[in-house]
Amino acid sequence: MSSFNLEFFRRRGYTRRVCRKCGTPFWAVGERDTCGEAPCDPYTFLDRPLVKREYDLDSMREEFLSFFERRGHTRIRRYPVVARWRNDVFLVNASIYDFQPHVTSGKVPPPANPLTISQPCIRLVDTDKVGRTGRHLTSFEMMAHHAFNYPDHHVYWMEETVAYAHEFLTETLGVPEEYITYKENPWVGGGNAGSALEVIVGGLEVATLVFMDLVEDESGDVEIKGVRYRKMDVSVVDTGYGLERFVWLSRRTPTIYEAIYPEVLNALYDMTGVERDDLHAKVLSLVSRLSPFVPQAHLMERIAEEMGKEGHEVTPEEVRRIVEPIQRIYIIADHARSILLMLTDGVVPSNVKEGYLARMLIRRALRTIDEMGCKLDLYDVVKLHAERLSGLLNMDMMPVVEDMLRVEEERYRETMKRGEEIVRRTVRKKGRIDLEDLILLYESHGLPPEFVKSVAAGMGVEVEIPENFHALISRKHERAEVERKKERKMDLPPTRLLYYEDAYMREFDAKVIWSEGNEVALDATAFYPEGGGQPCDLGELRWDGGIARVTDVQKYGDVVVHTVDQPIPVGVEIRGRIDWERRYRHMRMHTATHVLLSAARDVLGRHVWQAGAQKGATESRLDIAHYRPLSRDDVVAIERAAFEKITSCLPVSIEYLPREEAERRYGFVLYQGGVPEGRIIRVVKVENADVEGCGGTHVRNTGEIGFLKIIRTERIQDGVVRIIFAAGPAALEEVQRRDDLLLTAAKKLGTEMSDVPTAVERLQAAWKEVRKEVERLRRREAEVIGRTVTRERVGDVEIRYALLDVDLKTMREVSLKLSGDENVLSILVNTGGHVMVGSTCRVSAAEVAKVAAEAMGGRGGGREDFAQGKGADPSRAEEALKLAVERAREMLNV
Numbered sequence: 001m002s003s004f005n006l007e008f009f010r011r012r013g014y015t016r017r018v019c020r021k022c023g024t025p026f027w028a029v030g031e032r033d034t035c036g037e038a039p040c041d042p043y044t045f046l047d048r049p050l051v052k053r054e055y056d057l058d059s060m061r062e063e064f065l066s067f068f069e070r071r072g073h074t075r076i077r078r079y080p081v082v083a084r085w086r087n088d089v090f091l092v093n094a095s096i097y098d099f100q101p102h103v104t105s106g107k108v109p110p111p112a113n114p115l116t117i118s119q120p121c122i123r124l125v126d127t128d129k130v131g132r133t134g135r136h137l138t139s140f141e142m143m144a145h146h147a148f149n150y151p152d153h154h155v156y157w158m159e160e161t162v163a164y165a166h167e168f169l170t171e172t173l174g175v176p177e178e179y180i181t182y183k184e185n186p187w188v189g190g191g192n193a194g195s196a197l198e199v200i201v202g203g204l205e206v207a208t209l210v211f212m213d214l215v216e217d218e219s220g221d222v223e224i225k226g227v228r229y230r231k232m233d234v235s236v237v238d239t240g241y242g243l244e245r246f247v248w249l250s251r252r253t254p255t256i257y258e259a260i261y262p263e264v265l266n267a268l269y270d271m272t273g274v275e276r277d278d279l280h281a282k283v284l285s286l287v288s289r290l291s292p293f294v295p296q297a298h299l300m301e302r303i304a305e306e307m308g309k310e311g312h313e314v315t316p317e318e319v320r321r322i323v324e325p326i327q328r329i330y331i332i333a334d335h336a337r338s339i340l341l342m343l344t345d346g347v348v349p350s351n352v353k354e355g356y357l358a359r360m361l362i363r364r365a366l367r368t369i370d371e372m373g374c375k376l377d378l379y380d381v382v383k384l385h386a387e388r389l390s391g392l393l394n395m396d397m398m399p400v401v402e403d404m405l406r407v408e409e410e411r412y413r414e415t416m417k418r419g420e421e422i423v424r425r426t427v428r429k430k431g432r433i434d435l436e437d438l439i440l441l442y443e444s445h446g447l448p449p450e451f452v453k454s455v456a457a458g459m460g461v462e463v464e465i466p467e468n469f470h471a472l473i474s475r476k477h478e479r480a481e482v483e484r485k486k487e488r489k490m491d492l493p494p495t496r497l498l499y500y501e502d503a504y505m506r507e508f509d510a511k512v513i514w515s516e517g518n519e520v521a522l523d524a525t526a527f528y529p530e531g532g533g534q535p536c537d538l539g540e541l542r543w544d545g546g547i548a549r550v551t552d553v554q555k556y557g558d559v560v561v562h563t564v565d566q567p568i569p570v571g572v573e574i575r576g577r578i579d580w581e582r583r584y585r586h587m588r589m590h591t592a593t594h595v596l597l598s599a600a601r602d603v604l605g606r607h608v609w610q611a612g613a614q615k616g617a618t619e620s621r622l623d624i625a626h627y628r629p630l631s632r633d634d635v636v637a638i639e640r641a642a643f644e645k646i647t648s649c650l651p652v653s654i655e656y657l658p659r660e661e662a663e664r665r666y667g668f669v670l671y672q673g674g675v676p677e678g679r680i681i682r683v684v685k686v687e688n689a690d691v692e693g694c695g696g697t698h699v700r701n702t703g704e705i706g707f708l709k710i711i712r713t714e715r716i717q718d719g720v721v722r723i724i725f726a727a728g729p730a731a732l733e734e735v736q737r738r739d740d741l742l743l744t745a746a747k748k749l750g751t752e753m754s755d756v757p758t759a760v761e762r763l764q765a766a767w768k769e770v771r772k773e774v775e776r777l778r779r780r781e782a783e784v785i786g787r788t789v790t791r792e793r794v795g796d797v798e799i800r801y802a803l804l805d806v807d808l809k810t811m812r813e814v815s816l817k818l819s820g821d822e823n824v825l826s827i828l829v830n831t832g833g834h835v836m837v838g839s840t841c842r843v844s845a846a847e848v849a850k851v852a853a854e855a856m857g858g859r860g861g862g863r864e865d866f867a868q869g870k871g872a873d874p875s876r877a878e879e880a881l882k883l884a885v886e887r888a889r890e891m892l893n894v
């Protein structure tokens, strides 16, 4: 029994059938025994207009959103493509991602109910298919209407959902009913499931209607694809309408790309000189029509065959020559759009997380441009899209996007330069390159597989790139490792957190409610437990008859546990006192972290995002996502901006807000320090500067920070910069330390502090002069020594040898002088036990050096013309020289 026995279907005369070809149940009107979707049916939408007018992206989006607005849905602004509100995924794949996990689980109410949205999504599993199939994209807009049903508030379910979809298709767009089929296909994803209908029009799947009402549960009573589920309290209407596919449906261009951004493609044809005429259109249309049926490997042959049937005699090779350049244009256009969406939403290309995925697309786009063999600037292509999508984008990010792409391209070029040798080495070592090598070369050296293939081909080695290479890579990087928190179950009432009630509380009274070994829990505490990059408080607990020092404080669930240096019995009333000097330093440092982040965002751009932070009493660090190392100018500007914020004495306020309201008021910038758990969020706001969900302790006013000094910055990984800084008294101490260093240096140089640089310059110049003089003297000494060495003729060769009392550099100089002539063997040993042999004759220098070094209990060797050695016992230097000369004579006399 199908769950889709809808009154709506009955009224319209839709009946349930089973597809003759794929066996899937579907609903349709008229004579039909196939489900309507390719490959069971061809793309009939390309042959006749099914939509009554042509749409572009903007007009179709507006048609959809206003249709649902007129039917009681609230229009919601799109979310960023980087999922800042989630810690399990990096990029938004579907509109429902916006509402997971808290809205779909029922913990948080939706922003409106029902709602409609058009959400840009990035989906990289299809990266390798882009261009080649005529219909795949790495970014698309998912238009949707969502309804969230609760036990006490029902909005709508299947009847209304299907009726809306049908009305939009038939009445608004004018699609004839007999071209629409609804295919049953249960949906499963992310621990949820539900029944679903795919909406097929003229062969093309244009929408999915999901009825999500199940959640994974081993003891559940519903089974789908081998997994058990139970009904949820919340049931969600989750629909997705592919904006780009609807536009294609209305325009019937040979491929989807020509329907959605014709202006971008035309500009690209002009920029690259790639041709595109009616014959090309015919071939491309065949690519779209045949690719659902025909494996990629046979596609060109089949197209040639089809062309032949229509009287165009072309070989598969000719088809390839027509198709390939245009497919490259499609890839560049597609990737540029996804890159634009990601970078304007603040993704910084890097080796981790969403930055990794952005870099993958950028490199693939650059690689494709290289393959075209023409001058094309990726940023120019990105800009073409930006002009058309400006309403959707944070356009003030464009200068940063340009800069990021320049930096990425430079890195890419450097990688390619080094890459050739790396590939050669791999081929030489293994004689082949398999998938594992390809992945390794890509992941640790950034080398695209097509590049590896072309270098290997030059060495006569064939490399096979799997068709889904980028999908394989992106799948590995799609999901975050969700950190397992240290879990310790404390069966105790929650501790009253006095440090939240008053961050300035230094002393408090409380009662010991649990004690085990050296650990105690109190009914209330002002001791801050380690968390959010802030170290715990230290201090003491006093009671009648004892004092215990607090050495560690941790929070488990709602309970704060203090580690003390001696046990305290349960029931004892204590007076706690925290080490205020330490805590106050932490409070200033912590608040300074918020100020610094805000200053960095002001100076560097809105892409700057906290990647980590650790506060200390003497120095702290803030890691930020940024695409290049900080220059001295950057550091100075950030310090100045922080100074402004501190001296403006901005109030710091704390409020507890429901998650949805906090997001509505402040946006996802709240989640810089990570995504907090729970419905209620503690929002720390530095007036006019920074708003973050944060659980630390803060000062009341930025004026209390006093002063912030950046100590140094480091690039800790690609795309992440670490700022090490100090605030408050620690900043003053840092400046004083620097003064001490400078003063000491000035004193040693015998000058004033302000004259240190010029004094150093003078010193360096003098030092250079001295070095030159030393070199000159050394050469002269070598010349003199060279004239005094013993010279002995053996046949046509002259042996020149001596025991020297000079350093290695001079010895080397002498050796060079002596071996300046042909047919000479020079043997030098110094009193330190070093051996140097030079040969311009048939005797091997290596052999002679070995004899001398071994005579002193050491080792020697080298090339035929020059060799060195070192003896362990320099007192035998004279004997070693004698032996070496004798050996040389022997060798010459043979």
Ligand SMILES: [Zn+2]
Residues within 6 Å of the ligand: 019, 020, 021, 022, 023, 024, 034, 035, 036, 037, 040
């Ligand atoms: Zn079928």
Ligand SMILES: [Zn+2]
Residues within 6 Å of the ligand: 590, 591, 594, 684, 694, 695, 696, 697, 698
């Ligand atoms: Zn904070």
